[in-house]
Amino acid sequence: MPKGQTPVTPQDGRTTNQRRHQPVVVLNHGQGKGKSTAAFGLALRGWSQGWSIGVFQFVKSAKWRIGEQQALEALGELHAATGQGGPVEWHKMGSGWSWSRTRGSEEDHAADALEGWREVQRRLAAETHRLYVLDEFTYPITWGWVDGEEVAATLAARPGTQHVVITGRDPHPALLEVADISTEMTKVKHPFDRGQRGQRGIEW
Amino acid sequence: MPKGQTPVTPQDGRTTNQRRHQPVVVLNHGQGKGKSTAAFGLALRGWSQGWSIGVFQFVKSAKWRIGEQQALEALGELHAATGQGGPVEWHKMGSGWSWSRTRGSEEDHAADALEGWREVQRRLAAETHRLYVLDEFTYPITWGWVDGEEVAATLAARPGTQHVVITGRDPHPALLEVADISTEMTKVKHPFDRGQRGQRGIEW
Numbered sequence: 001m002p003k004g005q006t007p008v009t010p011q012d013g014r015t016t017n018q019r020r021h022q023p024v025v026v027l028n029h030g031q032g033k034g035k036s037t038a039a040f041g042l043a044l045r046g047w048s049q050g051w052s053i054g055v056f057q058f059v060k061s062a063k064w065r066i067g068e069q070q071a072l073e074a075l076g077e078l079h080a081a082t083g084q085g086g087p088v089e090w091h092k093m094g095s096g097w098s099w100s101r102t103r104g105s106e107e108d109h110a111a112d113a114l115e116g117w118r119e120v121q122r123r124l125a126a127e128t129h130r131l132y133v134l135d136e137f138t139y140p141i142t143w144g145w146v147d148g149e150e151v152a153a154t155l156a157a158r159p160g161t162q163h164v165v166i167t168g169r170d171p172h173p174a175l176l177e178v179a180d181i182s183t184e185m186t187k188v189k190h191p192f193d194r195g196q197r198g199q200r201g202i203e204w
Numbered sequence: 205m206p207k208g209q210t211p212v213t214p215q216d217g218r219t220t221n222q223r224r225h226q227p228v229v230v231l232n233h234g235q236g237k238g239k240s241t242a243a244f245g246l247a248l249r250g251w252s253q254g255w256s257i258g259v260f261q262f263v264k265s266a267k268w269r270i271g272e273q274q275a276l277e278a279l280g281e282l283h284a285a286t287g288q289g290g291p292v293e294w295h296k297m298g299s300g301w302s303w304s305r306t307r308g309s310e311e312d313h314a315a316d317a318l319e320g321w322r323e324v325q326r327r328l329a330a331e332t333h334r335l336y337v338l339d340e341f342t343y344p345i346t347w348g349w350v351d352g353e354e355v356a357a358t359l360a361a362r363p364g365t366q367h368v369v370i371t372g373r374d375p376h377p378a379l380l381e382v383a384d385i386s387t388e389m390t391k392v393k394h395p396f397d398r399g400q401r402g403q404r405g406i407e408w
Contacts, residue, residue, distance in 0.1 A: 028238060032387040037245030038238035044248065045241075045271030048278075049404060067249030071279060074252075074288060078278055085278065182392035183236040189386040200253060 024180040025155050026165040029138065032185035035167040039133045040068040042165055047075050047085040051130035056120055057092040058113055059136040064092065067200075086130070091116070113140035117151070127160045138168025138175065148172030228384040229359050230369040233342065236389035239371040243337045244272040246369055251279050251289040255334035260324055261296040262317055263340040268296065271404075290334070295320070317344035321355070328362045335367045342372025342379065352376030 026042065028035040043053050055072065057065070069090050076088030091098045093112050099119060117140075123129060141148045152174035155164055166175060176182060230246065232239040247257050259276065261269070273294050280292030295302045297316050303323060321344075327333060345352045356378035359368055370379060380386060 027392075030390070032389075033385060034232060034238055034242035034245075034387050034389065037249075038242040038389075039245070040248055041238075041241030041243070041245035041272065044244055044275040045269075048271040048274035065249075067252040068245065070252035071248040071289065074279060074282055075275060078282060085275065176392070179393060181237060183238050184390040184392050185236075185238065185242075186234070186388040186390060187386075188231075188380070188388050189383060 022180075023158070023161045024163050025178055026163070027171055027175055027179035027182040028165065028167045028185060029169060029171045029182070030184035030186050031169060032187035034185045035169075036065060036068075036135050038183070038185075039135060039165045039167050040065070040072065043072055043088075043131060043133055044075075046131040046163070047072070047079075047088065049130075050086045052086050052128065053088045053131050053133070054120075054123060054129035055088070055090045055133040055135065056116055056137070057090075057094075057135045058116055058140050060094045060109065064094065065135070089129075091119075110140070110143070110145040113145040117146045121154055124154065124158045124162060124164075127162060130162060132162065132164045134164065134166045136168045137166045138171045141172045141175070142168075142170055148174045151175065152178040226384075227362070227365045228367050229382055230367070231375055231379055231383035231386040232369065232371045232389065233373060233375045233386070234388035234390050235373060236391040238389045239373075240269060240272075240339050242387070242389075243339060243369045243371050244269070244276065247276060247292075247335060247337055248279075250335040250367070251276070251283075251292065253334075254290045256290050256332065257292045257335050257337070258324075258327060258333035259292070259294045259337040259339065260320055260341070261294075261298075261339045262320055262344050264298045264313065268298065269339070293333075295323075314344070314347070314349040317349040321350045325358055328358065328366060328368075331364045331366060333366065336369065338368065338370045340372045341370045342375045345376045345379070346374055352378045355379065356382040 026039075028038050040055075043055065046053050053072065053076075055069075072088045073090055075085055079085045079087050089098075093109070093116055097112070097116055097119065100115060120132065120134065123132070137146075137151075140146045141151060151172075155178050158164070166179075230243070232242050244259075247259065250257055257276065257280075259273075276292045277294055279289055283289045283291050297313070297320055301316070301320055301323065304319060324336065324338065327336070341350075341355075344350045345355060355376075359382050362368075370383075
């Protein structure tokens with residue numbers, strides 16, 4: 001097979017260029033490391049394309065991804081100041097979503113997660129961003145807070161050219177189905193196993 | 205097991221804090237996507253820690269990681285201008301390494317790769333960077349251009365707290381041995397299989 005040739009040429013009446021610029025759903029799952037890290041690496045690429053990046057962190061955590069947030073928000077500020085790259089928005093569930101009026105008012109994580117997903121739905125409908133990172137979004141689906149079938153249906157029907165990256169373990173089958181690029185990260189070796197804890201800069 | 209407890213507490217006479225700040229070798233391998241992307245995501249984290257980041261791309265490619273390079277170099281410039289984050293250096297083998305005097309003079313990839321590794325060795329000895337990304341470094345080892353045993357020995361003996369991330373398929377057994385964190389990325393689904401080619405922003 002010549003280099004750059006795909007194994008199958010689809011008979012869908014579209015040109016290679018049309019097929020090349022398809023919106024994709026990327027799913028990074030598995031028990032290993034690198035699921036979120038790879039998602040934020042993808043955000044780096046998108047930024048330098050001038051894309052609008054929206055990050056949505058769906059799980060409250062003592063280890064927020066402070067490093068990635070600082071770096072991506074710095075890139076967002078650079079865009080605002082110089083026009084380089086694209087804009088970046090970073091929203092997290094912890095103390096209430098940034099757009100919510102009821103910030104930190106209660107501890108109903110299920111309602112918070114659903115509220116986050118509803119906002120993502122609104123943004124997808126409005127084509128607000130070019131790339132969405134839904135970080136650890138598999139968990140609220142696994143816990144029954146957000147409906148996996150509904151998520152898959154929304155993603156499948158989203159308008160325009162909006163890319164969506166979802167991270168987390170044990171994805172709902174409907175997510176695996178709707179994903180265009182799905183990678184399973186498998187832990188081969190990790191220092192946690194031999195008694196070393198996580199460290200700043202490497203783990204978060 | 206209480207949350208945050210490691211399965212084994214090493215009897216090595218060191219405190220948890222000493223163990224926490226150990227230098228690590230991270231190896232992202234496997235046939236799936238996200239190997240390099242996760243490495244550059246890690247560089248994001250390191251940057252916001254104020255670490256000096258050194259990226260070394262070991263394989264000439266039509267698809268240089270332009271997006272990541274632009275974004276990380278923008279962060280490096282931000283550091284130079286404002287002191288935010290850390291410095292970033294990006295070196296690639298393509299038209300000769302940036303420190304080399306013989307840029308693009310010949311097409312001896314084997315010699316270029318070895319020259320790159322020698323420079324990394326010098327920098328490790330001098331503790332030049334806090335985080336090294338050796339992108340696609342498994343390949344010149346597989347091709348016999350750089351000695352895998354020597355790489356592992358150099359990494360095992362490196363001074364100070366220098367983190368090294370290596371990406372690429374089919375790592376030499378000595379690399380797997382020396383790695384502290386090893387993740388295998390497995391391709392579950394990719395649009396290439398059904399006839400869609402790569403696209404800017406997602407694939408590079």
